[in-house]
Amino acid sequence: NALTRRGRGLLVAFEGCDRSGKSTQCQMLVDYLKSTGRDVAHLCFPDRTTSIGKSINSYLQGTTELEDHAIHLLFSANRWEAVPKIKELIEKGTLVIMDRYAFSGVAFTAAKKGFDVKWCKNPDRGLPSPDVVFYLDISIKDAEMRGQFGEERYEKAEFQQRVADIYKQLRSDDWKVLDAMRDKNDIHMEIRSTLLEMEELCRDAPLKNLWT
Ligand code: FDM
Ligand code: MG
Numbered sequence: 692n693a694l695t696r697r698g699r700g701l702l703v704a705f706e707g708c709d710r711s712g713k714s715t716q717c718q719m720l721v722d723y724l725k726s727t728g729r730d731v732a733h734l735c736f737p738d739r740t741t742s743i744g745k746s747i748n749s750y751l752q753g754t755t756e757l758e759d760h761a762i763h764l765l766f767s768a769n770r771w772e773a774v775p776k777i778k779e780l781i782e783k784g785t786l787v788i789m790d791r792y793a794f795s796g797v798a799f800t801a802a803k804k805g806f807d808v809k810w811c812k813n814p815d816r817g818l819p820s821p822d823v824v825f826y827l828d829i830s831i832k833d834a835e836m837r838g839q840f841g842e843e844r845y846e847k848a849e850f851q852q853r854v855a856d857i858y859k860q861l862r863s864d865d866w867k868v869l870d871a872m873r874d875k876n877d878i879h880m881e882i883r884s885t886l887l888e889m890e891e892l893c894r895d896a897p898l899k900n901l902w903t
Contacts, residue, residue: 698784703823707826712875714790716878717790720882729786741772751843816901826867827869827878
């Protein structure tokens with residue numbers, strides 16, 4: 692089929708506030724790609740299974756406290772520890788689909804008092820840059836109407852609003868902003884066709900480095 696090709700795989704990231712449908716779209720895309728026989732890897736950040744990820748998990752669940760700079764660096768380290776695997780997958784032609792990436796890292800820390808975007812970007816500078824970022828755009832009001840935010844740290848409307856404001860500052864040409872209030876199948880179809888276009892564009896270009 693049209694998605695079958697030789698050459699490197701694509702690096703794709705999904706971003707958005709809580710309740711934006713990010714994880715749903717990520718899963719729908721992974722399922723679709725698998726059904727076409729494509730080699731696909733589904734990564735989630737934070738990856739809570741590593742030892743760094745376990746510290747992050749207990750921080751998010753409120754079991755432990757960590758200084759704000761320290762947790763920021765742990766989130767970043769949790770991406771860097773995945774880089775060898777990401778590069779290997781991309782090289783052998785696998786489509787790597789990531790649920791959250793460095794943009795979450797910057798948006799969630801820069802939403803805290805006393806942090807600026809420039810400082811927050813630094814530890815993630817040089818990571819493999821996604822070929823495309825799908826941003827599920829939703830107002831915090833609409834997100835809240837989909838059901839209460841959960842119990843984890845950061846799952847509060849006021850904080851999510853600040854996160855959304857920072858995400859706006861991070862947008863670049865590699866981003867595809869999608870209206871998260873549309874029918875989820877329509878959104879999925881748009882993601883599929885964007886991905887096809889991207890495969891054509893990126894066929895011969897090497898992966899770029901983020902924020903360099
Ligand atoms: N989060 C996620 C961060 O604060 N920094 C990061 O670098 C990443 C990847 O962790 F509130 C926040 C975003 C969210 C929480 O994410 C856990 P999931 O997608 O709900 O597991
Ligand atoms: Mg969550």
